Amino acid sequence: MNTNCPCRMKENTNLLNYSDCCEPFHLGNALPETPEQLMRSRYTAYYLGLGQYIFDTHHIDFRGNTSVEEFTHSAQATRWCGLEVIHAEQEADKGLVEFKAYFLDKDKLHCLNEASNFVRETGRWLYTDGEFKPKSVVKNSRNDPCPCGSGKKAKKCCLMD
Numbered sequence: 758m759n760t761n762c763p764c765r766m767k768e769n770t771n772l773l774n775y776s777d778c779c780e781p782f783h784l785g786n787a788l789p790e791t792p793e794q795l796m797r798s799r800y801t802a803y804y805l806g807l808g809q810y811i812f813d814t815h816h817i818d819f820r821g822n823t824s825v826e827e828f829t830h831s832a833q834a835t836r837w838c839g840l841e842v843i844h845a846e847q848e849a850d851k852g853l854v855e856f857k858a859y860f861l862d863k864d865k866l867h868c869l870n871e872a873s874n875f876v877r878e879t880g881r882w883l884y885t886d887g888e889f890k891p892k893s894v895v896k897n898s899r900n901d902p903c904p905c906g907s908g909k910k911a912k913k914c915c916l917m918d
């Protein structure tokens with residue numbers, strides 16, 4: 758797929774193509790090397806509705822009884838619209854990534870702010886759990902630049918009705 762990756766990873770000032778960013782992880786052709794790469798590829802999997810990837814990268818001790826189908830359903834039920842990585846750190850086999858993910862619900866833009874924890878086991882980074890900050894509705898967002906990064910006003914882009 759030769760389009761900008763939904764996670765909007767940049768190299769210098771250029772957005773990476775999906776095929777050069779998260780797709781190799783989704784196809785199993787490469788493994789994320791950092792907690793941030795895993796977090797980005799999980800966001801992109803939510804964006805694209807790839808429940809199997811979300812399931813596989815969620816540590817088995819932390820994902821409860823949620824099935825692949827349930828992950829797929831919840832991912833597809835949400836219209837994701839942007840990702841901002843605020844902070845990422847890694848120490849040996851542990852990682853922490855704080856991010857804001859934007860999504861649309863009932864024509865309003867919401868922001869999910871989470872600090873996610875990751876561990877590396879047998880060479881693979883896995884998501885364990887996260888601390889959610891309260892969800893917020895993004896105020897006055899319709900005239901602001903769209904969080905998807907298109908450069909358009911939100912009302913002319915993802916919030917278009």
Ligand SMILES: [Zn+2]
Binds near residue numbers: 763775779
């Ligand atoms: Zn990506």
Ligand SMILES: [Zn+2]
Binds near residue numbers: 838916
């Ligand atoms: Zn947009």
